[in-house]
Amino acid sequence: MKSILAFFCVLFSVSAWSNQLESIRVWPSPDNTRIVLDMGSAPAYDYFLLNDPHRLVVDLNQTQNRVSFAAIGNNSELITKIRDSKPPAAGSFRLVFELKAAVKPVVFPLAPAGDYGHRLVIDLPYEDQSRAPQQVVRQATPVGQKEIVVAIDPGHGGEDPGAIGPKKNREKHITLAISRRLAELINKEPGMRAVLTRTGDYFVNLNQRSEIARKAKADLLLSIHADSVANSGPRGASVWVLSSNRANREMAGWLEKQERQSELLGGVGEVISQADGNPYLTRTFLDLSMDRSRADSYAISEHILSAMGKVVRLHKSKPEHASLAVLKSPDIPSLLIEAGFISNPQEEQLLLTAAHQQKVAQAVFGGVKSYYRQNPPSGTMVASQSVSQAARQHTVRTGESLSLIAQRYGVSVSRLKGHNQLQSDVVKVGQILDIPSS
Structure with a gap:
């Protein structure tokens, strides 16, 4: 009799708790806090908000909790406390997130993918000041002496680990480390400034990465990644630019967005939007913008590959073309740089070392700097430096001697x-002399 009773108790327990809450992960970012509930199986859930104080309540139906709240890593400025509460029904589990401010949550389940099982994702849009991107303070430059702004996009992040190497190292950490080093090099260069699309371990929507670059008025977007294939043999770095097919598809999308056209085309776009909206005229301007962006992207990628080839192994010596979302911006030259193959055991170990990360960052910076020295955007400090450099060269003319030239320049x-x-x-007539600073 006792054994039968025990059997029914176990049976009741299993039926009441058909799912399990296995862990809770919190990913704060500057404009959103993401909460991920790792579940044993697909979640059945409800949620609602409470005020005074602000709370988000999540009910997990037929779920048993296996999480220790003290062990949850919570660095979010928005979430002040995570706790449980009395569930609405037996066998369910109620989670309460105490919040600093009102939010409009976005809640959705995710099916198993990669190393992850079933998940319930909760996005809480919020301006998290503790993780706002740090802007480098620069001295104001004179009018007409703008900085060249380079947006650096560390691939993946947060819930998206990217590729995972044989030793279980994650791409998202390598890309952030290289990006930080690259940003530091750029910010030390007079006339240049770096902006990171993410500064920590959190995910940024692919479309938002281009938006961050655009808001920063970036002249260039570099997306840093680490390649991976099923075969562990391939090694080496590569650089990718947008394929023409993807460019054409993106163009069609932009044509439908008049407000975006105004932003992309400046005054010209504004005139178009206020006039008859001639689709052929609009298409022409967008075609020109995209063509220029793709041409610049390819030219910059050649400079970067040339610099990288001197210090690291290359997988491809020429720029590759791909249909990648982060490259789609029609107004900003955009490149995707694969620093190496994390799927290769030897290269995985290299990518983890500070010395190799610095080599990659230095090479990318060298390529960018080389390109802009040869093709400085008008109105920038780099352009004025190029003019000054040209002014410090002298072409020897008839009747001039070395002593006369030296006297002329002091x-x-x-x-x-x-x-x-x-x-x-x-000296010979026609000979070009570089004039040292006096």
Whole structure:
């Protein structure tokens, strides 16, 4: 009799708790806090909000809790406390998230994918000041001396780990580490400034990455990744630009968004939107914008590959074309840089080292710097430096001597010779001399 009673108790327990809450993960970002509930099976749930104080209540039907609330890592400025409460029905579990402010939650389940099982995701849009992107404070530059702004996008993040290496290292951590190093190099360069699309371990929507770059008025978007394939053999870095097919599809989407056209085309877009909205005229301007962006992207990628090839192994020596969402912006040259193959055991270990990360960052920076030195955007500090550099060159004309040229620029003959590696005082007509600073 006792054994039969025990059997029915176990049977009742299993039927009442057909699901399990296995863990709770919190991912704060500057404009959203994501909560992920790891579940044993597909969740059945309800949720509602309470005020005074602000709370989000989530009821998990027929669920048993296996989470220790003290062990939950909560760095969100929005969520002040996570606790349980009396459930509405036997066998259910009620979660309460105490909040600092009112929110409009977005709640949705996710099916198993990769290393993850069933999940219930809760997005809480909110301006989290504790994780706001840190802007580098720069001295104000004179009018017409703008900085070149480079948006750096560390691939993946938060709930999206990216590729996972043989030693279980995650792409999202490597991309952030390289991106931070690259940003530091750019911010040290006069006339250049870096903006990161994410500064921590959280996910940024793919479309939002281009928006962050656009709001920062970026001249270039670099998305940093680490490649992965099923075969562990391939190694080396590569650079990708947008394929023409993807460019054409994105163009069709932009044509439907008049407000976006105004932003992308400046005054021209505004005139178009206020006029008859001639689709052929609009298409022409957007075609020109996209063509210029893709051409610049390809040229910059060649400079980066050239610099990277001197310090790291290359998988492809020429830029590759792909249909990738982060490259789709028609107004900003955009590249995706694969720093190496995390799926290769040797390269996985390399990508984890500070020395190799610095090599990659230095090479990417060198390529970007090389391109903009040769093609400085008008009105930028780099452009003015290029003009100054050109002004410090002198083409020898008939009747000029080395001593006369030195006197003209206020430098000594010996310094002028040494700066140009001249073996004698003799110069030839048409010879170009670099003039050292006085």
